[in-house]
């Protein structure tokens with residue numbers, strides 16, 4: 146063997162395995178079009194025709210099954226053949242590159258190429274032990290549920306500085322700001338790597354975060370940002386792991402007013418049972434940077450977060466997985482929140498996820514149901530649509546002052562289900578001054594009618610009814626009050642003395 150061939154062989158061995166087998170770490174780097182890459186690592190071990198290994202993404206590491214190799218072609222799968230959601234990988238190796246075809250049920254095949262290492266997302270940093278628990282003092286913020294906008298539901302990774310500025314403009318000019326919407330929140334995909342001092346940097350979609358924050362503030366609005374307690378965020382971007390204090394300081398320097406802190410990649414470092422301590426870490430960090438920053442926990446309602454979210458300094462905590470812009474998703478989440486009612490209070494709210502109103506997947510009646518439910522639930526009202534191009538009806542739904550007042554009521558109590566007759570559900574929420582909000586929902590495919598009795602709502606004798614979507618006073622609440630509600634619609638009433 147000549148000297149060069151020897152060096153090549155040693156190099157190949159040292160980064161994974163002998164160059165003539167599949168054994169090794171194969172790294173695929175797909176550009177995100179913002180100067181960052183998304184890495185997937187295929188860890189393969191070949192023994193004859195048997196192939197074992199794992200697929201590593203920034204947020205997960207999963208062993209694969211049914212691996213087989215035949216010369217330079219091979220295949221493996223994400224799950225056993227009996228699993229209907231199994232993903233099949235078929236590949237061919239040419240030297241130090243593998244070409245993969247990925248087949249998912251119900252989707253077009255995807256192709257990917259991967260080279261022998263090195264990789265970064267595949268290698269985890271040293272684990273820092275979670276701190277001992279202690280209560281983080283209340284930051285005094287969010288006495289009513291936060292209101293604003295978040296980029297994820299509509300824009301996902303396609304969000305940048307110019308769009309955020311235009312959203313802030315639209316929030317101010319559309320009447321949203323006047324109605325109480327304040328926070329302009331940038332979700333995942335703004336991040337880039339850290340500099341030599343460990344300071345987080347922004348990718349090319351966000352050239353200057355401080356300048357962007359100044360711009361949003363100049364509109365009389367506030368700005369929010371997103372990170373993860375893990376090494377990587379859900380979209381595979383740089384997380385805050387090991388840099389919690391650095392990042393809290395950087396956010397404060399930029400002028401950030403709100404942080405959504407999303408578990409995802411932390412799942413590769415910590416068990417679910419360690420979440421509370423990990424969230425406490427950032428809660429502590431935010432307390433020390435001398436700037437009021439709303440702290441939003443996002444871990445999909447695991448570990449009964451409503452029982453400890455306030456103790457780690459959280460102002461709100463997600464109670465569910467991600468919402469989608471359709472009736473089933475919205476109602477599964479919204480009508481599923483009843484039992485969490487007792488955990489909401491001023492400064493600390495359950496978060497059934499951001500609004501989908503105006504994104505196009507539901508009818509206006511369904512969006513009114515969405516808005517009414519979220520208001521009764523004292524949920525954060527974070528619009529998730531494109532504020533630059535709203536229909537007049539979307540603006541009306543999002544800015545209905547009477548409905549917003551239900552959400553923002555100073556008692557901060559969360560509404561509960563009080564009756565369910567088939568597809569008709571009645572929810573009530575106690576309001577300050579002895580008033581009550583009543584939502585009568587029709588989850589069925591046809592119109593429904595029902596009769597409310599004043600005695601069921603402690604509203605006999607001189608109580609008055611206002612219909613908040615009709616924006617009309619309905620006079621005195623007599624013995625009974627009859628309502629008819631269109632399919633998937635709602636009657637939202639305020640009853641007061």
Ligand code: GLA
Pocket residue numbers: 297332333378379380407443466467
């Ligand atoms: C998770 C969150 C979403 C959004 C994305 C971003 O799925 O639940 O709300 O923040 O991550 O990657």
